[in-house]
Amino acid sequence: MVKIAQRYLEIDPWRVVEKGFHPEQSRVSESIFALANEYMGVRGYFEEGYGGEQLIGSYFSGFYEEAPVNRQAAYKGLIDRARFMVNTVDWLFTRIEMDGETLDLARSKVRDFQRTLDFKSGTLDREFIWETGRGKQLKLHFRRFVSMVRPNLGAQQITFTPLNFSGPVQVQSGLDFSPVHAEKKRNFWCCPRQGVEDGIVAILGKTENLGHKLFSGFQLRLDGAPKTGLIEREKFIGLEFVFDLKCGEPVTMTKMVTNYAAQNPGLTVDEVWQQGIRLAAGHQALSFAEALAEHMAFWAEIWRDLDITIEGDPENQQGIRFCLFQLHQTFHGANPGGNIGAKGLTGEAYNGHTFWDTETYCLPFYIFNNPSAARNLLEFRYRTLPQALARAKELDCNGAFYPIATIDGTESCGLWQHASLQLQVGSAVAYGIWHYTKVCGDLDFLYTKGIEMLIEISRYYASRGQWSPRTGEFGFYGVMGPDEFHMMVNNNCYLNFMAKKTFEFTLETLARMGTERPDLLAAVAAKTGLQPGEREDWAVMAAKMRLPQDKETGLYEQHDGYFDLPHLDPASIPVTEFPLYDHWAYDRIYRYDLIKQPDVLMFMFLYNQEFPEEVKRVNYDYYEPRCLHESSLSPSIHSIFANELGYYDQAARFFRFATRLDLDNYNRNTDQGLHMTSIAAAWMNIVYGFGGMRSDGPVLTFNPSIPREWQAYRFRLLYRGAILEVSVGQEEVEFKLVQRSADTAAVKVKIYGTEYLLGDSGIKLKIPARFRQ
């Protein structure tokens, strides 16, 4: 794996700092300095306007528009329209003019530039000194945040300090619906209403195709209360004013913005407008300082248990905090039925779509930090079950076929080879239900919504799978597994294994419900029209599932015929040919034993405890050298295995990539947005990797180890209502019960193979030789 860091930011434990402006990294910085509060997100762009490379990106979670898809032919099941997260209003819009010059960091003379993202305060600050052609020096300080407490509130503050002059500066501040959606290269808005009401300067945008509406309104608070003038033009409303600056005296402009995203096209323009005005009026009494204080209090509370410390490795310390900050910003479950786009709210790549990453990579983070957020992620799949049922029909199948890429539950991946052949999302949802209910014990969810999804997913796999005429086994033909370097293969091992697990968990849950809650069983059977024959079929399909494995070595064959594929040593491929998608003929990618990301290793990760270590070793030793890690999700899983197998050098190498993927722009595409699901994997890399935690067995298990370079690391987990803290040093590990659960005084855990009851007194252990690096 050849990945080279591209570093221009300062190392700091709690902040990302850019000292001196790096215009060549402008779009990368916009992604890294992005802010969000789950409801809305905004890239770290320059609000005063910028003549260089930029993406004015302002997004709302799950807020989408629709556009036609370039499909090759009108074959059945190929989608012709797709939904995507739409770029919205630039609510930070500002223009600053002095001496007839407009401030623009691409052209103006500036010095002492510094930009700071602070994880503790959840704020973005930027300051620099602007010198005009006539030598006037104006110090500017920009601050912004999006409130974690009030989802609709965004706040901006700009402080002007004239260093060597007195005189006027002209300022415009507004709301701009004209920015272009970068990926689609066009704007999707019209603005049927704008104006000033109750002192709120407001504008309402409506998307072209779906008619989704977005209200944006603001109030300005200006030191010295200069007179303001209204500016109105197409897709824009704002105020202009003049600050009469006095040498050395700072003056401040504060803009409190209320955004309201109304996805429901049934709401009229007037209804959305009125609701927006009401929300904005609710923010009228709130000062910037008050809003910031409650926002910072929220973050302080969060960091108490969310934080991971790494002593002796400032780079990864910063990296992991950046990951935790961004992940929590993007999604913390405040919004039931929401989900996480591959780039969060930081860019348009992947269209704001959710993939199977949510259940396989992100869910563990929420299960052990924020169970209600975990449930909300599963609620998204329940909310979109009707779309999955409809999609299965389109593809001549029964039950529920969950889409490979979606923002609202409809399939929105325009590449049929992925949309029609990748069947793993359903099994990931089933796995997510299993993992969530196993750890969090939420039987209410399992016995109502969970079981309904499980039945429909099992039904889908039963209708999509087929029987081998040669061996009488069950399996899936014509599929693409998680490894996207092999298309239309038969019996992808991952999919077969996961479908088997889906059948088994569905049957087990139905059986348990028969004993524990026959009433709910009857209800779901009636709702889904479940037939007794179906349960029998699923049992046979699970029992007869093809899982090709070399009996002697334990090596699984990734799919039928994989072992016959021509071998290519990744080291023989020139570095300039990565990523292959950009440099190789499309069809060439698919005819080697090269893999893009873990496939066999992936199901061994998800059901880790079911496989003996030696089987994991054999499979890791075989598949890792064939893996190109062209998915950003790949290195963390390999790092976790490398830790388990004692390949500590490899573990450290893969780990480095995970925590600082975006800060060091390893994949050279951070400009498009942050790799949000990889960020979740970075958390797993510490907890499952170095911490050696396993949550798929009967007892929560830990086998901590520590890189030689670190002095110590520490993380907390929320587990069955209790808060555990794990501290690992070079010699010892310590487990503490930071907070008891409501119902038990102690928590059962297994550490280095021995079961313990973790109570108030904690547990301290020497690290056994086997786990010393």
Add this chain to the structure above:
Amino acid sequence: MVKIAQRYLEIDPWRVVEKGFHPEQSRVSESIFALANEYMGVRGYFEEGYGGEQLIGSYFSGFYEEAPVNRQAAYKGLIDRARFMVNTVDWLFTRIEMDGETLDLARSKVRDFQRTLDFKSGTLDREFIWETGRGKQLKLHFRRFVSMVRPNLGAQQITFTPLNFSGPVQVQSGLDFSPVHAEKKRNFWCCPRQGVEDGIVAILGKTENLGHKLFSGFQLRLDGAPKTGLIEREKFIGLEFVFDLKCGEPVTMTKMVTNYAAQNPGLTVDEVWQQGIRLAAGHQALSFAEALAEHMAFWAEIWRDLDITIEGDPENQQGIRFCLFQLHQTFHGANPGGNIGAKGLTGEAYNGHTFWDTETYCLPFYIFNNPSAARNLLEFRYRTLPQALARAKELDCNGAFYPIATIDGTESCGLWQHASLQLQVGSAVAYGIWHYTKVCGDLDFLYTKGIEMLIEISRYYASRGQWSPRTGEFGFYGVMGPDEFHMMVNNNCYLNFMAKKTFEFTLETLARMGTERPDLLAAVAAKTGLQPGEREDWAVMAAKMRLPQDKETGLYEQHDGYFDLPHLDPASIPVTEFPLYDHWAYDRIYRYDLIKQPDVLMFMFLYNQEFPEEVKRVNYDYYEPRCLHESSLSPSIHSIFANELGYYDQAARFFRFATRLDLDNYNRNTDQGLHMTSIAAAWMNIVYGFGGMRSDGPVLTFNPSIPREWQAYRFRLLYRGAILEVSVGQEEVEFKLVQRSADTAAVKVKIYGTEYLLGDSGIKLKIPARFRQ
């Protein structure tokens, strides 16, 4: 195979006759009544204008335009522009008005409608009586032909006979560039020049994207020489005049049209215009009757040897003559480097593209009827070798990769799964060179152009193929074979076999050249940069090619893993679900053992003599029941095998479909154009099927049989300069040497397993019991 005839045309041995107009079949008729002369083709549309369903289709062989392709993503090797046969000028444009009514068969009152396509004369006639609202009865007779002698000449004659009145009829006659390209739903023309010059009314069209130019000019000859007025509008020029009709007296309008298609965009408008005017001037002295006489003389000469007679089966007699007529019209090799589109010049479906059908299905017809046309087809591949070299590079390969669909040598199939994965065209070209030179003995071609193509094709296969790590065999991974119901498979047996043959023939030819023409060998080695190591590699690849076959039964496996594919009995699929492409989810098509068309059987057809009958039987018995025949090319090949294996009922059933595919519209898509390459297969069905001819062994071989329902059939073949006639009755077969070749008095043939020298005295044999149906 469920195919149902849709019959509305008369049965007639030498004509297609439509009695009474069938508006619901209007577009089907346009295809069936199409005329062509290889240079240009015109559908049988109503030139006077028609308010019903119609496709005003006027095409020129190989005359194309370019348009963007809907590709899914910008992956390397996926084409973004494709070329297609463009719809051109309506040179038959006519409007007829009387009593303020415009003649239009969709609205006007007409009776005694008859439309006749005459194979002997190569003319299309149409007549009917039109009665106006005021009761005037005008008999109209339309005749048209496109001259087989003068490629640029089209002629139209309309005779007006007033049955019950005297009075004026207004007529317009013109050239119209405004018809829409039906497939692309738009017009691609602008007309930079039009006017009258030297008595020629002319217009020049230019295609929008490529700037290809087409000149069209006409002269009218009018009985009674009424005064004409010029009509000019956008994309149109014409004349209008009034015939003063006298009751009972016919008057005639004759339009002699000269079309000149200038594909070369380097030619200026003026150059093309001048050349068009010169060509039109050359037709000035020619009368309609003279032009028709030479045209009919041409056809009489052609029919002498081209004809196939079937006694006792008027339907198939008509069917096979229709096939021969259409195939000869479409292509007879007058135009070196031309080719045959899947729909010939009769429609826009398949974009006028040439596929591998040319070499595998059409070439045998030309080899045994018209060797110079056969060579011209191969010249097309030589002319487009540079494009194939460039295409291989685009796909990260060496040598020449011939496109799956093309009009000018560039890949124009917008579906990457076909364009990138179907590799069989190169081997088909190699086969065509082999078959042509084997039968026609054209070593000049083989040792110059042929060998150059063979080297580059072999080079391509060597670079695209890979070595199995499991068995050390060579083969092709990630391909689609001729059977398009399996995508991205490994070691498609057809492709592997054909590539092996390609390597072997290339090496054999190089070896022969080393002995016979070392000078030419040196020349081609220098031109292609041939390295000695390459020949060694090809020899090893050929020797080690994977051809998976059950040793005991002789059954080939169509590709790796085919025998493990779930079985579906075609009889279990409801008839309403055919064709599968239209009714099944796209991905569903690919996961059964269903096949679309012969694949293993196809290489056994092409190299028939290399396989023992029992091996052919085993493979036919296995694969035929799995074949849906969703390619129109499929039934003929199966009929030929069924004849060979003595399955005469099956042979007859498949044959019926072949000869009357379009006349009976079996596939319900004749409206889009005639299935030109299937038409060639119909010829093979008689000669190779019933005649039992095999041309791939050392001696030309025949095993004639005859369906019980037929009294006799007869066909002729051109073979090594001689003309053979084969007549088959219920008891006897007779072989005659109708014309000796220049160099030998007798031709060696093998009949029913015995070799004979066929001389002037001919051979008469009883049909052995084994070949009696």
